[in-house]
Every structure is written in structure tokens, then in C-alpha cells.
Amino acid sequence: MSVEFEEIAKMRENPSEDYTTPVEFSDEEGYGKYLDLHECYEKYINLKGIEKVDYITYLSLFDHLFDIPRERKNSEYRNYIRALLTYLKDFVSRVKPLQDQAQEMAAAHQEFLKVWEPGMFPGWPKETGGALTNVGAHLDLSAFSSWEELASLGLDRLKSALMALGLKCGGTLEERAQRLFSTKGQTALDKSLVAKKGANKAKATTQQRHKDIAAIEAQVYRFANIVSSTRAATIENVTRRAARAAGERRDESDEESDTSVTGDVDSDDDEVPYNPKNLPLGWDGKPIPYWLYKLHGLNISYSCEICGNFTYKGPKAFQRHFAEWRHAHGMRCLGIPNTAHFANVTQIEDALALWEKIKNQKEGERFVAENDEEYEDSQGNVVNRKTYEDLKRQGLL
Ligand SMILES: [Zn+2]
Structure with missing residues (x-):
């Protein structure tokens, strides 16, 4: 006990790198107040056949995965929901570091398995004519003495009976009846009649893939639920920001079209229609905004x-x-x-x-020759002409 205590005390005094690094959030996340799903949004709108929505709409429907038709849920889609789940998990781990994610995910998976088996998982209705089980209805052949009698049952009934035995079920009425009749009294089935397992295998892998995708979806639902309040705040925040941006644009155009105030009008300037303040024209041929006019001191x-x-x-x-x-x-x-x-x-x-x-x-x-011409005396000293002559006159040279 005391050893543990000492270790903790030591750790607190000398925090290692892991303990000193603060949790990082993007600007958009505002220290965990909001979600930043822009990357996932990019992935989402680039999915094939997905309705292009704006970011705000996306925020409110990113967990409506059950609305996406199952045919669209390909590997690209799987990558997308994986990225989405990764982000959500990462976000939750940053804002709720004490939450046990492994437990959360295990619970989500348990729940998923419970609803997946009976085909109750949203967005994934059970396929009719399941691939793995032979759903056909067995037929008691002892009651039939020839294949012609079997043929009288019709194509569909024969198909169902063949499927129940795991045999090939295609062909004409005669072929089906003969194939089914040939099994009468046999213990082992003729290999050539048995339906190819390859097809079943492919179907099985497809099913497994669907199950995997649905399992990820289940996790996404779970984590979307965990961040639901943050998500509501995010939608509010993004909407507010969009409204503000729109408002600013509107204010600007109001100012431009505001004609009640008259500024100093210079009569020398060319006459421009609908420009009572005589503002200079911008690159777009319209008068520049008045604030810009003031800013540049154009008045x-x-x-x-x-x-x-x-x-x-x-x-x-x-x-x-x-x-x-x-x-x-x-x-x-x-x-x-x-x-x-x-x-x-x-x-x-x-x-x-x-x-x-x-x-x-x-x-x-300027250079004046009389004064600035250089002279050199016998000792090699360089002096200008005036000094030289003065010295000479005094007999010092
Ligand atoms: Zn000048």
C-alpha cells in the first residue's frame, strides 16, 4: 500500500510526457463543446449515390444509416462508417476519458447480435430465401411411384423440395422431377446433382460482410447516442455561425444600396448612375462600399x-x-x-x-582643381594643393 502511494506521489512530482500533454481539440471542437465532423462529411458526400446534403443537415442525419439502401453499403461505405466511428470514439475518449469504451463497445455488440439474428436490425431486413439454410420444404417421395407423378406438383414445389435436399434446383419441369425422383431410396446423394457449394460460400461471405458493416453501424448508433447532447450543441453552433455569416453579407449589401446619406460630391467626377455618393467603381464595375471608401481615405x-x-x-x-x-x-x-x-x-x-x-x-x-589636386612631398605624405603650397611657402618642405 505504502509502495503504491509512494509511486503515485513520485508520478505526481515528476509527471512523464503522457501526463503533461494536454488533450488536443481542433478549433471547431471548441475544447470538446462541439463535434468537428467535416472530414467524415467530406467522405460522406463523396459516397456513390448518396444525396448531397449540406453540413448542417449531415450533422442531424449522420446516424440515420438505416436510411441508406443496403445495396449501397459497399466497401467504400464501410470505410466511411469506420472513419465516422473512429472519430466518435476518439472524441468520446477525449471528452469523457473515464468512460470505459471497451465495455461500451462490447455491450453494443451484444445488443446488436440479439437483434441481428432475427433480422430486426434497422436497415437490414432479413433476405428472403436465405443462402445458408436450405429453406425448401421436404417432400416425402415414398408416396410417388414415378417422376411423372412428381412433375404434376409443378415447378415451384419441386424447386422447394430440391432445395431442402441441397440439390440443384434449376431446369425444366421434367429435369427437376427426374432429379428429385432419382434420389428416392438413396442414402448418399449423387455429387453431380448437389448444388455447388461455391455459390453458397460466396453468399456466406457476402452475408458475413453485411454483418460486419451492420456491426460497425451498431457501434456508430451507440456512440452517436453518447454524444447526442454535444451533437445538438454542434448543430446549434453551426447554424448560428451560418446565420451570422449570412447576416454580415446582408448588412454589407444594405450599406451599398443605402442611398439616403449624401457624402461630399465632387462635381468634376464622371456621372455614374445610382451612385449618389460618387463612390469610385470597384473591379466589378459597382461602386465600392462606403466603409472601404472611408478606410482608404478617398474622401x-x-x-x-x-x-x-x-x-x-x-x-x-x-x-x-x-x-x-x-x-x-x-x-x-x-x-x-x-x-x-x-x-x-x-x-x-x-x-x-x-x-x-x-x-x-x-x-x-564638386571637384575644384585649384584646391583639391593632390600633391606628394619628399617623404611620401599626400596633401592637397592648398596645404602643399602653404607648407612650401613657409619653407617647411
Ligand atoms: Zn504633382
């Missing part, structure tokens, strides 16, 4: 004297225009190179003043 105009008092709408267009043709042309007319120094200068006076200043600065930096 603010900037004019530029260098461009001949042309006005630009929005700071972006204004900033860009300094490198564009109209401004470049204006600068060329002033005889000023359109360099980065002149960015943001819009007044002709300012531009000319700046140009003068820059020119003077450049002048100072």
Missing part, C-alpha cells in the same frame, strides 16, 4: 500645384502620383529632375527653392 482630396492643381483622391493615390507621368511632366517643365528629394513637394515655389539649395550643395561638393 480626402490632395491637390498639387506642380501638376497644374490636379486633385488626387486618397493618400495612396497622392503618394503614388509623385512618380507618375503628370507630376514628372510638371517637374520637367520647371527644369528640375524628378528625384526622391522632391517627394511630397507640391508647391512650385518650394520645389524651386529646394532645387537651388541642392544645386549649391552639389557645387560645394
Whole structure:
């Protein structure tokens, strides 16, 4: 007892990796509040012959597996419900870690077997003319003295009697009657008459496969039941989100079509019908939303004297225009190179003043031979011409 206690205490002090890793949930799952069945949904709508439904509908019918006709339940379907079951089990293990899954599954399987055998499992009605058992009705041949008498019973009765013996049951009335009559008084059946076991075997595997699929379905029902409250919350959540998204779209279009407010109307602009705020057109040829118009500051105009008092709408267009043709042309007319120094200068006076200043600065930096020519004295020192001459005059060289 004390050893166990010490072990637990040790484990608590030095938790190993397994104990420190938090349970992970996807964004959609909201820490276990909701289901995230998008992956299963993808698989579902890609099943052949399945009605294409939206995600919300899918959430409410993913466990209506009995509505899917049994002919559609192929291996692809099996993969789908396996994936679905895997997700549900995984989800339950994350939100209800104390739940005994093995026990849950065993109980589900027991229940399934109980209803499967009598053919009561939803979606899987018992096939008529079962493959494994010889369902035909036995016929007492001692009452018949010839095959012609048997033939008088008719095709169906003969077929049933043949099946009861596990014999081939096809052929004409005569063939069937003769085949059945030939067994009279025999203890061992003629091999050539016995129905092929291969066909039965194939049927048996098919049945086994159906049973496997149905068993998985039973587990899905069980786990769907366990998560039923989470599922209801999920449907609510997804619906709410969809409604919100739709609402936002509607608000946006309302704003676009709202014509009661008048903004600053620039008479210079081209006339656009149904656009009282004179909003610029977007890529789709419609006026851009008003909030976008405000966001980009398109209601603010900037004019530029260098461009001949042309006005630009929005700071972006204004900033860009300094490198564009109209401004470049204006600068060329002033005889000023359109360099980065002149960015943001819009007044002709300012531009000319700046140009003068820059020119003077450049002048100072220019190479003047009288001053800057280099001279070297007898000791190898390099000095400029002015210094050299000063030194020479003082007789220091
Ligand atoms: Zn300009």
C-alpha cells in the first residue's frame, strides 16, 4: 500500500510526457463543446449515390444509416462508417476519458447480435430465401411411384423440395422431377446433382460482410447516442455561425444600396448612375462600399500645384502620383529632375527653392582643381594643393 502511494506521489512530482500533454481539440471542437465532423462529411458526400446534403443537415442525419439502401453499403461505405466511428470514439475518449469504451463497445455488440439474428436490425431486413439454410420444404417421395407423378406438383414445389435436399434446383419441369425422383431410396446423394457449394460460400461471405458493416453501424448508433447532447450543441453552433455569416453579407449589401446619406460630391467626377455618393467603381464595375471608401481615405482630396492643381483622391493615390507621368511632366517643365528629394513637394515655389539649395550643395561638393589636386612631398605624405603650397611657402618642405 505504502509502495503504491509512494509511486503515485513520485508520478505526481515528476509527471512523464503522457501526463503533461494536454488533450488536443481542433478549433471547431471548441475544447470538446462541439463535434468537428467535416472530414467524415467530406467522405460522406463523396459516397456513390448518396444525396448531397449540406453540413448542417449531415450533422442531424449522420446516424440515420438505416436510411441508406443496403445495396449501397459497399466497401467504400464501410470505410466511411469506420472513419465516422473512429472519430466518435476518439472524441468520446477525449471528452469523457473515464468512460470505459471497451465495455461500451462490447455491450453494443451484444445488443446488436440479439437483434441481428432475427433480422430486426434497422436497415437490414432479413433476405428472403436465405443462402445458408436450405429453406425448401421436404417432400416425402415414398408416396410417388414415378417422376411423372412428381412433375404434376409443378415447378415451384419441386424447386422447394430440391432445395431442402441441397440439390440443384434449376431446369425444366421434367429435369427437376427426374432429379428429385432419382434420389428416392438413396442414402448418399449423387455429387453431380448437389448444388455447388461455391455459390453458397460466396453468399456466406457476402452475408458475413453485411454483418460486419451492420456491426460497425451498431457501434456508430451507440456512440452517436453518447454524444447526442454535444451533437445538438454542434448543430446549434453551426447554424448560428451560418446565420451570422449570412447576416454580415446582408448588412454589407444594405450599406451599398443605402442611398439616403449624401457624402461630399465632387462635381468634376464622371456621372455614374445610382451612385449618389460618387463612390469610385470597384473591379466589378459597382461602386465600392462606403466603409472601404472611408478606410482608404478617398474622401480626402490632395491637390498639387506642380501638376497644374490636379486633385488626387486618397493618400495612396497622392503618394503614388509623385512618380507618375503628370507630376514628372510638371517637374520637367520647371527644369528640375524628378528625384526622391522632391517627394511630397507640391508647391512650385518650394520645389524651386529646394532645387537651388541642392544645386549649391552639389557645387560645394564638386571637384575644384585649384584646391583639391593632390600633391606628394619628399617623404611620401599626400596633401592637397592648398596645404602643399602653404607648407612650401613657409619653407617647411
Ligand atoms: Zn504633382
